[in-house]
Amino acid sequence: MSIYFENDPPQWEVLDSTYLHRRPWLTLRQDKVKLTSGRTIDDYYIQEFPSWVNVLAITPDRQAVLVRQYRHGLGTVAFELPAGVHETGESFLEAAQRELLEETGYRGGTWSPLMELSPNPALQTNLSYTFLAEGVQKTGEQQLDATEEITVHLVPLDALHSLIMDGAMVQALHAAPVLKYLLQNSLG
Amino acid sequence: MSIYFENDPPQWEVLDSTYLHRRPWLTLRQDKVKLTSGRTIDDYYIQEFPSWVNVLAITPDRQAVLVRQYRHGLGTVAFELPAGVHETGESFLEAAQRELLEETGYRGGTWSPLMELSPNPALQTNLSYTFLAEGVQKTGEQQLDATEEITVHLVPLDALHSLIMDGAMVQALHAAPVLKYLLQNSLG
Numbered sequence: 028m029s030i031y032f033e034n035d036p037p038q039w040e041v042l043d044s045t046y047l048h049r050r051p052w053l054t055l056r057q058d059k060v061k062l063t064s065g066r067t068i069d070d071y072y073i074q075e076f077p078s079w080v081n082v083l084a085i086t087p088d089r090q091a092v093l094v095r096q097y098r099h100g101l102g103t104v105a106f107e108l109p110a111g112v113h114e115t116g117e118s119f120l121e122a123a124q125r126e127l128l129e130e131t132g133y134r135g136g137t138w139s140p141l142m143e144l145s146p147n148p149a150l151q152t153n154l155s156y157t158f159l160a161e162g163v164q165k166t167g168e169q170q171l172d173a174t175e176e177i178t179v180h181l182v183p184l185d186a187l188h189s190l191i192m193d194g195a196m197v198q199a200l201h202a203a204p205v206l207k208y209l210l211q212n213s214l215g
Numbered sequence: 216m217s218i219y220f221e222n223d224p225p226q227w228e229v230l231d232s233t234y235l236h237r238r239p240w241l242t243l244r245q246d247k248v249k250l251t252s253g254r255t256i257d258d259y260y261i262q263e264f265p266s267w268v269n270v271l272a273i274t275p276d277r278q279a280v281l282v283r284q285y286r287h288g289l290g291t292v293a294f295e296l297p298a299g300v301h302e303t304g305e306s307f308l309e310a311a312q313r314e315l316l317e318e319t320g321y322r323g324g325t326w327s328p329l330m331e332l333s334p335n336p337a338l339q340t341n342l343s344y345t346f347l348a349e350g351v352q353k354t355g356e357q358q359l360d361a362t363e364e365i366t367v368h369l370v371p372l373d374a375l376h377s378l379i380m381d382g383a384m385v386q387a388l389h390a391a392p393v394l395k396y397l398l399q400n401s402l403g
Contacts, residue, residue: 031292032283032292032368034366035283035285035366036284036285036292036364038285038290039285039287048235050258051258052258052259052260053243053260055241055243058287060287062362062364063364064361064364066362068362070238070239070240070241072240072241073287073288074262095220095223096224097223097224097227097251098333098337099227099246099248099259099261099337100261100262100333100337100338100339100340101333101336101339101340101342102226103336104219104220104223104224105336142382142390143382143385144385144386144387144390145288145289145385145386146334146335146387147334147335147386147388148286148288148291148293148385148386149286149287149288150288151288151289152288152289154289154385155387173252173254174250174254174256176250176251176252178220178222178223191395192395192398192399194331197331197332197333197342198332198333198335198336199332199333199334199343199387199388199390199391200335200387202330202387202391202395203387203391206391206398207379207380207390207394209398210380210394210397210398213401
């Protein structure tokens, strides 16, 4: 949902825009921009990414299907939602269903949109779309990419609540929709 | 909180590391890494940032002090928490108190840590630290940087609940701690 206020500033004017990198995993742009005040910034860096998807998947016996994997930015392993990149030609829902199946072997159930978030509205172009999948079933094994090393963990909803309150899900794009789900369902 | 599991993978081994950029607002590193499986990735890009801070500040009459500003990555304006960058020589708490005062003119009250989150554990090195500030008072005017164009909005807590459930706070690093606060205080 977008809300506009009368005193919201307008979009910056882009005076110049140059790609520093257009590589498979790195698209980095330098914009020269003009602010509402007329002041200019010569070096505003924006990273372009495709849309991201993730899913809060819950089994019929009310356990969340979480994953753990090593993350090199922080150099740590933590609980995450199954997640991935939206690929050309699929819907966000199809992308989330594909990622859940690939990373965990779970599928099916009833799917609905849960939350749309920005990883960083200042520095990144993309949004992350979270789905809620209730009643998923394990129908197969993981189908991981060659560089993926992911373990699957079933976490009962009360343990999920403790886990997130204790900071064991550090990825903001995953913590926020889980907290929204817990709040919506008065699982506080 | 960090939890370790026996089947968690170890840290990747960094075989080589090169800085593509070390500019004031852009520190970008390319790592060559070796995974647990022995497979290598030649081009894993990591963006280094300082720590970030933000604050959920609440007035004595139970209104949240939010801000709105234009964000060039998404090209939109949305509700946010007062937030900024942790500077050398200050604590995270001091950084959050400074940012609240600069962006809104509010200060004081009782401060406590609310949440620690990663903007992106795969691609960024930094964490974001959120504080809860209860009973803040307006004691002055905004002291904005030359490139900041920020408006202040007092939002009652029930409206804050609606606002976040409706997706009007799109920044994941801000939505998650607000949701945690609402859940902790059974404001669902």
